Amino acid sequence: MPTISHAALIALSLSSVDGLSSCRRTPRNLRLRSRGRNRSESERNRVPSMPMRAIPVGDGDSGLWDADGPLSGEWASSLPLPENAPNEPLARRARRAMAGTDPPALEGRCAVDFDGCDGRARWLHVDPPVIVVDDFLTDAECDEVLKLQSVSPPPGAGRVIKIESRLSDANERDDAATAVRRSTTWYVRYGAPAATPLLEGLLALLPSVRLEQLEEVQLVRYEGSGQGFGWHEDALAADEATPGAGGQRAATLLVYLDGCRGGRTLFRDLRGRDGRRLAVSPRKGRALLFFPSVTGTTTLSEAASAADSPRETFGGAHFDGARADRRTSHAGEPPGGGGRKNVAQIWVHSREHTPRVFGEGLNKHAEARVKNSRGSSVQ
Numbered sequence: 482m483p484t485i486s487h488a489a490l491i492a493l494s495l496s497s498v499d500g501l502s503s504c505r506r507t508p509r510n511l512r513l514r515s516r517g518r519n520r521s522e523s524e525r526n527r528v529p530s531m532p533m534r535a536i537p538v539g540d541g542d543s544g545l546w547d548a549d550g551p552l553s554g555e556w557a558s559s560l561p562l563p564e565n566a567p568n569e570p571l572a573r574r575a576r577r578a579m580a581g582t583d584p585p586a587l588e589g590r591c592a593v594d595f596d597g598c599d600g601r602a603r604w605l606h607v608d609p610p611v612i613v614v615d616d617f618l619t620d621a622e623c624d625e626v627l628k629l630q631s632v633s634p635p636p637g638a639g640r641v642i643k644i645e646s647r648l649s650d651a652n653e654r655d656d657a658a659t660a661v662r663r664s665t666t667w668y669v670r671y672g673a674p675a676a677t678p679l680l681e682g683l684l685a686l687l688p689s690v691r692l693e694q695l696e697e698v699q700l701v702r703y704e705g706s707g708q709g710f711g712w713h714e715d716a717l718a719a720d721e722a723t724p725g726a727g728g729q730r731a732a733t734l735l736v737y738l739d740g741c742r743g744g745r746t747l748f749r750d751l752r753g754r755d756g757r758r759l760a761v762s763p764r765k766g767r768a769l770l771f772f773p774s775v776t777g778t779t780t781l782s783e784a785a786s787a788a789d790s791p792r793e794t795f796g797g798a799h800f801d802g803a804r805a806d807r808r809t810s811h812a813g814e815p816p817g818g819g820g821r822k823n824v825a826q827i828w829v830h831s832r833e834h835t836p837r838v839f840g841e842g843l844n845k846h847a848e849a850r851v852k853n854s855r856g857s858s859v860q
Contacts, residue, residue, distance in 0.1 A: 512774055552758050554750040556808050558785030558794055559816035560586070560608035561752040561759075574609045578781065586610050588779040590687040590772045591732050591829065602686070606751050606759055608781055609808045613761060617682055623738045625675040626825055630667050630700060642838060663708040664813075667700040668838045672848030679825055680851050683734055686770070693833040693846045694727060703744065703815055703822045710813035712749055715773040715828065716805030717794065727830030729774045729803030734826040737763040740831040743817030749810045760814075763822055771811075774803040776831060801831045 566572035572723045578586040586608045587593060595602045598614055605611040618626070628634065634641050635727065644666045669676050676698050684690060703709055715733050716722075722729040735746065745760040746769055753759035761769050775782050782804075796805035816822040836844045 508704065509664070518713065552750070552752060552756060554758035555752060556750055556785070556789050556794065558781075558788040559606070559751060559808060561606055562604060565752055565754055565756075567752075567756070579604055579607050585781055589777050589782060591687045593770070594686055594688050597685055599686075605753070605761065606748070608785070609713050609751070609775075609806050610770075611751065611759065611761075612770040614686065614768040615764065616766050617736055618678055618685075618738075618766040620765055622675075622678045623736075623765055626679065626700065627669065627738055627823060629669055629673060629675055630702065630823075635675065638675065639670045640839065641670070641673075642668040644668070646682040648653075655668070662710045662713075663703070664710065665702045665704075668738035668817065669698040669700060670839065670844050670848065671836075671846055672844075672850060673693075673698075674850060677850045679736060679827065680849055682768070683827055683829070684851065686734075686768075687732065687829065688831055690732070691833070692849055692851060694731075694830045695846070696727075696828040696830065696834055697836050697838050697844065699826050700738075701824045701826060703813065703824075705819050705821075706815045706817065712810050712812045714805060714807070714810050714811075719797065719799060722799045722801070723801070724800065724832065727834030728801035728832040729772055729776075729799050729805070729830065730828045731803065731831045732770065732772050732829040734827045734829070735769040737765060737767045737769075738823040738825055739763070739821070740765050741816040741820040741822045743814055744820070745814045746811045747814055749812065750808055763816075763824075771809055772806065773809050774805050776801065776803045780818075803831050 531807055560566075560571065560575040560578055563572035563575045566575055577585060582596075583592075588608060590610065593610075594601065601613055603615045607611050625635070629638055629641055631713060642846075646662055646664045646666055671680070673690075679698060680692065680695070683695070684692060715730055717726065717730055740763050744763045746763075747761075748759040748771075751759040761767075782795065792807075794807055796807065798804050813822075813824075836846070838844065
């Protein structure tokens, strides 16, 4: 299995994830820079930049994972679950926004087939929407996906690209503190048999999405208390959400491939239970779905912009009409007790995505072994 080493510099930003403290800095992009021994191979297999908005949170790593700190950056427009709302008027608004087969909270986002999940899909936050699906994959399916991380992947998997991600604490700007990501990532081909349940599950959960809108499947491993992912947003910057890239990222799907102590996905500014930040614990086979952007002008997005002013709830509109939702800032907490956390992630774009990680034309959506890719692009 080829390994590409990357050193990454992170810039300051306004966003955050799963309960970390606020940031006042201007967003910048993280760009991965290849420093493998075989430079020509690294260039041929260069991984596209992975934007993130890093947040200065004090000295040392402990501040990065302060999941249980006070919820200090909550947006006025946010709608928590009715049972988590601080007052009844907010609870009533939340109930209206999540009601019906076409919930107002999902306007401008991918449709979600709650009925097709046999009651396993449930809301964790209403606006911005955060949804969890337990038993999205079976234990056996999770185990098959994890085999793709081995030195010799299973038959039919084809080539798998492994990347050691170690994001520097330093920044080229003297005044810029940074967030941190320390992990190992594997990029998986669409045609890998073990990826089929992931792809089919996503297409069933999001019936308006087509297979061609999906980025490559990524497997991410965090080991021990020193590995995690600081506050960031998944939305792409304007120069990255290009037609060739498939436009903006419309949805993020994370699937936990094992369980561990700690290792939660944290949403910095979203309210969970007891007024704490929203935190999602890893559970084998569990899927977490949220939406880094909203497409078009919707009733709720207009109300959000008005409620949050002068804070900017959304980024500027891209060519596809998508705007980054600043409220979805999140982080990955390190696993506790020296444990390990494995996650599969797939990003859904608003348009057809051109995969480039394995090289132009070397990893095609048509190679996926899915039963169907019904639906149409997010409009």
